[in-house]
Amino acid sequence: MPSDAQARIRHSIMVTMRDGVRLATTVCLPPGDGPFAVVLVRTAYNRTPATGDEFTGRGIAFVTQDVRGRYDSGGEFYPFVNEERDGADTLDWLAAQPWCNGRVAMYGDSYLAATSFYAALSGQPNLVAINPRFMAGDCWKRAYYADGAFSLGLTWSWLCFECGARVSHAGLMPKFDVPAILRSLPIVEMDEASGAGIVQSYRDYATCCRYGPQWEVTNVRARFDEVRVPMLLVGGWYDYYASETFANLAALRERGGAQVRDSHRVLIGPWTHGMNATTTLGEVDFGPEAVAENDCTARWLECMLAGRSAEEFQQAPIRLFVMGANMWRDEYEWPLARTQWTSYYLRSGGRLALEAPGDEAPDEYDYDPEDPVPTLGGNHSIGPYNPGLYEMAKPGPYDQRTIEARDDVLVYTSEVLDRDLEVTGPVSVTVFASSSAPDTDFVARLVDVHPDGRAINITEGVIRARFRDDVWGEPRLMELGVDYEFTIDLLATSNLFRAGHRIRLQITSSCFPLWDRNLNTGSDPATDTEMRVAHQSVCHDRARPSHVVLPIANA
Secondary structure, rough: OOHHHHOEEEEEEEEEOOEEEOOEEEOOOOOOOOOEEEEEEEEOOOOOOOOOHHOOOOOOOOEEOOOOOOOOOOOOOOOOOOOHHHHHHHHHHHHHOOEEEEEEEEEEOOHHHHHHHHHHHHOOEEEEEEEOOOOOOOOOOOOOOOOOOOOOOHHHHHHHHHOOOOOOOOOOOHHHOEEEEEHHOHHHHHHOOOOOOOOHHHHHHHHHOOOOOOHHOOEEEHHHOOOOOOEEEEEEOOOOOOHHHHHHHHHHHOOOOOHHHHOOOEEOOOEOOOOOOEEEEEEEEHHHHHHHHOOHHHHHHHHHHHHHHHHHHHOOEEEEEOOOOOOOEEEOOOOOOOOOOEEEEEEEEEEEEOOOOOOOOOOOEEEOOOOOOEOOOOOOOOOOOOOOHHOOOOOOOOOEEEEEEOOOOOOEEEEOOOOOEEEEEEEEEEEEEOOOOOEEEEEEEEEEEEOOOOOOEEEEEEEEEHHOOOOOOOOOOOOOOOEEEEEEEEEEEEEEEEEOEEEEEEEOOOEEOOOOOOOOOOOOOOOOOOOOEEEEEEOOOOOEEEEEEEEEEOO
């Protein structure tokens, strides 16, 4: 390759995989004679815009590649199934290049993080570290499904517009009546309603609501005993994957290679599906510290490629941003050892209290899938790269008062706090409820109520009733009028509820279009077209004490 600076980019290299398929690759070399350490990014979203200046400026080569079936690469794209083999073959090719010193690292957000995970599972010896950002380790538990509910907006837009063809058609979304498409039934045929024809991956995802072979290939965490490279796991409190990030860390430290077990790091910021360039997300400004770690990827990869220790990058295994306090803090375990698990109980009159209920009547509402509760902010991965959908479902913190004014949203609020109360860790809600429907959903949302009345969402979750006993097991419909116990995973968070604020919990049955509408019939959600109104009854009495469990870090 020529040595002058103006000719050190080659943008149309075709790298041959083991089956003969060729993948389009761009190489950007730094000044100097080399050989160089390499940062590799394998993307489904077009390799050409990235030039890796933040790496070449540090003397590190930067290589980007379109994954199989995307943009200039050959073959056919189907999510995840080829990334381990193709990642290993690409790493082999890099190791053979005279400008590569044999040390390669990878990073990326979302699907780019997945390609990093799969490359790490391949065992190729030249991969020395990865930085997967904003991605699940188990895509059924929290990605394309969320405890049984179909992640409709995300999955539909991704597979039918972004990845339904060789190049992205996301720019076409605003030309369609997106709200009408999202309401079209059956769900399995929304690919055709979107003008995409039959998209097999979308149909496979929409019809596989149970954990099984379709999802096993996406569960990289189940194979973390094969990992031999250190990872910096990056997540955002307002993304879909905050809890997944900590679950990945736990699996790596319990089952990963012993030689790197203490070298994994986690960094969780006030972000959604990517790092914010500014301090504001949604309707909240998190202050100047919010962008203090935005250079973490370059620092981590430079440290690892130079053969330095993870401790030189970050002494503690965990660095998290405490919202409300708006500051970074290092931690050494998860959940925090000092956690006081504290139950706040649903009480009559819309109260949320530390005292357990006695004899109290249930609260009731009707959930009509024709009029679902709209998504307003939240913890998810929809973004401006989903035009037309993003305007319906922006992630992040937003004032929830318009949602709470609806008749189908139950609201429970604590007394005004007389001291700061930090909630850091996993949050869960136990709801005892019955329904007139054989299947329905229950949604819970933790809210920080400010002294001026603003109700800012913190974290949320959903459970599909048929998966109430075991989200990985056999679904079971409900019997009319029978009270069941539902556990709703509200992911994880870190938020300081300031003195003068109040803690609030919402209970409802929909959040559309983030999750698909449960049609309340008990039929197959992918093919069902009939809707029923469900009458929901939420109990909070001595025998059925519905409550939220908060991980209090400063009790």
